[in-house]
Amino acid sequence: MDRVIQKKTWGTKRLLTISGITAAVLFGGWMIISTASSKSKLNVDTERITISEIKKGPFQEFIPVNGVVMPYTTIYLDAVEGGRVEEKYEEDGANLKKGDPIIKLANTDLELNLANQETAVYAAQTQMQISHNSAQQNTITKLNQMAEVDNAYKEAERVYILDKKLLDQKAIGLQEFKAAENAYNYQVRRKKLTTQILKQDTALIRQEDLQAREQYAHMKSTLELMRKKVADLTVRAPIDGQLTSMDAEVGQNKNKGEHLGQIDAQSGFKVRVDIEEHYLSRIFTGLMGDFSFAGKTYKLVIKKVFTSIEKTGRFQVDMQFVGEVPKGIRKGQTLQIRLALSDETTATLVPKGGFYQQTGGNWIFKVADDGKTAYKVDIQIGRQNPDYYEVLQGLKPGDKVVTSSYENYTDIQELVLKKP
Template structure:
């Protein structure tokens, strides 16, 4: 009797189909897994930098390069043009205020002085002559006035006498009228002489004042000419050292041309270039430090130049406070720390390449067993060349990876391989 043979449900074709579907599902699941932010990446420990979060004193500062300069530098320019006639000192000489440096020769200036002196002397002589003439004229008028007064008094005496005699009928009317007319004439003449003398006195005073003003102007002009001649001899304006002397005997120098400079003995300052990014945060009175192997020397910002140069920097002048480092020389370059805040306790995160990829918003934190590192959100505040100040996301003792994350992409977890 024939028996019905049942067909197997798990033939090769069906098994292959199911395996293919399963593989596709696993592939899709793996893809979802690795793109869902839970991917891992094996990292050799010797190729990364692991740093520990510590708590310690923190100060915000930036390093700037400063050049040592004299506190006072005065530039010497030719006040008057001329030919270098004589050099009294050489470049580098130490001078006292008023010491001559060089002498220029300018014939025009010297001739103008001579002419001005002659004009003043001539004006002075003419003033004296005019004054003598005025005095003589005044004396003559006074003598005339004296004569007039004498004649007036005599006419007054005769008039008063004849008036009395005429009242007593001792003399006639004709004789009395002669005395009266002469008296009135001498009275008028006296009044006129007095007015002339008064006006002459006023005129003499005005002329004398005008002569004095004219003479004053001429002497001021003479003093200016003498100063111009004096300026031909260039002298040290302060105690200091002569530098950058650019003048040789026989060389012609134009008016306003640079001759040399004097570096004062009053002390040294440091001039630094600061990135324009900090221009709103730098002000006079700020503290800075010059660190050496054994000591930090304190400085204070004395002047801020607000103009920004072509290199995107602005300049500040700083002065040492208290002790000054020994052996500093003009032109020496110092690395200065310009401080924006005083030291205060803070959570310190060492600087590293990680910041370029994270912007300080997250970091890879090492697990307690040291086998993995995973992303944690953090927040940093201030910084200096060595540390970031952490204000959220980490605590003292935590270990984090501070080297570059350039090759990690969107990896969420690092497997640390020793």
């Protein structure tokens, strides 16, 4: 017989279990959502951040550098010859004319060498004069001998010609003619030999005289060099200018090549600038810079680049004033210069701020139109100068962004801006 099976209903215990599980799942989801929401948003007091506006305007890439004012021309004074400071004619800061004596050094060895060289030159001059006189006497003797030989030759020639005619006329015998012929031939050979000796002697005398003169000229040149060395013991101003950095006192010993001071020409100033080696490839002659002095702006241009890198990781350039030179500027004065690395262009600009350290210029917090929140946007930064970054992509003029530090915002997606 069939039996009716009754349908089971939900028990109270089972309902409570299902309800508990559902509540736990819902609570966990709410916690996850709540936690994610708390991590993606952050309340920020607007007085604790910097909000800047994106603008479009003139942009020029430049770097701030320091330059020191220097004389346009400086000539260093070094000891050409070593010695003891015997006399000091001028003090540091004196204005000098070219050739004015500054100090005098004493060098006994050098002065003694000069005296010995002078004696040697005078002795060589005397010996050369004696040799010249002797050569002249020898030449005169040789010329006298030549005159006698020539006379004997002519006489032998006359007798030979006459005897030949007499022989043809059978007025004399063959024996007498042969004697005249032999005498003539002898005189011919004698004249030829004497002439050759005279030529050789003359050439030898000329060669000896030339060598003596060259040797004498060399000794005189050496003497002049010695005299110049002794004259260099008196250090003189090479140009008109001001004596500076003088380092010499009476009684001091100065070695050859030792620095004594310098002369600064009064023809104008230049500016010596230190630059970080990072910029070496972008620095060249012709780059412009400007600085402010006494409320006015003045321009400078690079005239020389020293490419050697110092131990400090910097290199130097010399800049020249363009146009007017500031009145009252002084040697040794430090100028703060804006050195331009590019021409001026129009660009979209964001003011510099601490945000760049955390973002690397890849993103920024952009303020919403209602001004209540700021959210992340991707951007692309180009060139920069000490005041602005050039914005290539992601922002437009009129946008407002947070430019202060993002040190505590790296995991935040949105800032909720609260006014105090």
